[in-house]
Amino acid sequence: MFDQHYFVIKDDYANAGKVSTNIKTLLKQLGVDSNILRRIAVACYEAEINMIIHSYGGEIILTILDEGYVNLMFHDHGPGIEDIEKAMTPGYSTASKSAREFGFGAGMGLPNIKRMSDTFDLTTSTSGTRLKIGFKI
Amino acid sequence: MLVKEFKEKTGFEVMATPKALEKEISGVFVGDLLSWVMGHSKPGQVWVTVQTHLNIVAVCALKDLSALVIASSAQVPKETLDKAMEEDIAVFMTDLSAYEVAKKAAELGC
Numbered sequence: 001m002f003d004q005h006y007f008v009i010k011d012d013y014a015n016a017g018k019v020s021t022n023i024k025t026l027l028k029q030l031g032v033d034s035n036i037l038r039r040i041a042v043a044c045y046e047a048e049i050n051m052i053i054h055s056y057g058g059e060i061i062l063t064i065l066d067e068g069y070v071n072l073m074f075h076d077h078g079p080g081i082e083d084i085e086k087a088m089t090p091g092y093s094t095a096s097k098s099a100r101e102f103g104f105g106a107g108m109g110l111p112n113i114k115r116m117s118d119t120f121d122l123t124t125s126t127s128g129t130r131l132k133i134g135f136k137i
Numbered sequence: 138m139l140v141k142e143f144k145e146k147t148g149f150e151v152m153a154t155p156k157a158l159e160k161e162i163s164g165v166f167v168g169d170l171l172s173w174v175m176g177h178s179k180p181g182q183v184w185v186t187v188q189t190h191l192n193i194v195a196v197c198a199l200k201d202l203s204a205l206v207i208a209s210s211a212q213v214p215k216e217t218l219d220k221a222m223e224e225d226i227a228v229f230m231t232d233l234s235a236y237e238v239a240k241k242a243a244e245l246g247c
Contacts, residue, residue, distance in 0.1 A: 014216075017195025024199060034180075034201075041199040042175050049171075049192075103188040108172035115176070 003063045008048060008076075010057040013102060019060050020045040026062075027070065032137050040070060040135050043116040046109040047074045047131055053099045055079070055129065074131040081124040088114070138162045138247060140204050140227050143183065146245050149206065152218050153227035160203040160227070165242045167235045171196055178202060183247065185238045187211040194220040204228070208235040 004026070006019040024041040032040070044060070051058050051074060058076030065071065081087050082094075088110050095105025114120045119134035141158035144151050163181030168174045169188050178184060180201040186193060189211050197205055204227040207213050213230060221228045231238060 014191060016192050017199065021195060021198055038180065038200060045175060045195065045199050046172060102190045102192060103169055103171040103186075104192075106170035106172040108170070108176050112172055112176045 001063065001065055003061060006060040006062070008051040008055075008058055008060060010052065010055060012052055016049055016052050017045055019048050023060075023062055023072075027064075027137075030064070032070070036135060036137055039116040040072070043113045043133055043135075044072055046113050047072070047133070049104060050074075050109050051076050053095055053104055054081075058128070068137050070135045070137050072133050072135075074129070076128050078126055078128050080126045080129055081122075084122060084124060138245065140183075143204070143242075143245070143247070144227070144229070147229070147231075147241060149229040149231045151227055151229045152222065153204075154222055154225050156225040157204070157222075157227040160225075162203045162247055165239055165247050166202070167239050175200060183242065185235045185242075187235065189213045189217055191217050191220055193217065194224055194226060197221075197226045198224045202226075206231065206238050208233060208238050 020041055023044055027037055055076035056078050061073040063071040086092050090111045091107040093105040093107035099105050117133035118136050121132045123130050140160045162183050166178040166182040167185045169186050174196055178200050181203050183204045184202045185206040185208055187209050206229040210232045
């Protein structure tokens with residue numbers, strides 16, 4: 001088993017995607033199939049962006065399990081998702097006007113993550129959101 | 138078609154590393170919503186957009202898109218170009234609209 005921790009800062013648009021790019025590079029070096037790699041990259045990017053746009057910041061933990069599984073855990077410090085059902089609806093977004101100007105806020109983040117991952121577990125409260133996704137590699 | 142052939146045939150202004158010019162183009166994707174592009178574009182496509190923020194480079198790199206075309210004379214910040222060079226992604230710039238770029242690409246057989 002191998003794990004790696006990365007930190008994400010609120011509103012840090014300039015570095016958005018950096019963690020996902022690092023993770024993709026690392027997994028590519030480990031020989032992960034390119035189609036699976038792209039699914040991981042898309043899901044990771046969407047979740048990383050969500051943390052930057054919506055949360056007070058947090059941590060991403062990459063775990064590679066010996067039995068051929070990659071897990072990604074996104075753990076932020078709040079304020080939580082008000083309505084998970086709405087957040088999971090394609091096209092629904094609470095992104096700010098400034099985020100939308102950059103092309104974010106399509107309301108496709110969580111639906112894309114769910115579609116790309118093999119396992120998807122999302123829990124939220126005002127003190128933070130935990131998203132755990134897994135991929136068979 | 139290779140990115141360098143796309144460059145020659147379109148005549149668009151471009152910034153690219155030698156490695157970026159050797160990539161193979163498999164088609165074209167047009168869109169300005171990053172998550173939509175993340176979710177629906179295919180590897181090897183040229184992405185036509187009016188978005189110029191740094192993040193377009195991350196989307197391109199993560200989805201293995203072959204090049205960026207910035208349409209409608211949208212101004213590209215230096216940091217976006219620098220990042221694209223770092224990631225070996227060609228950035229084309231044109232005054233044509235996204236529709237006109239797509240039409241031209243289709244005429245070229247992309």
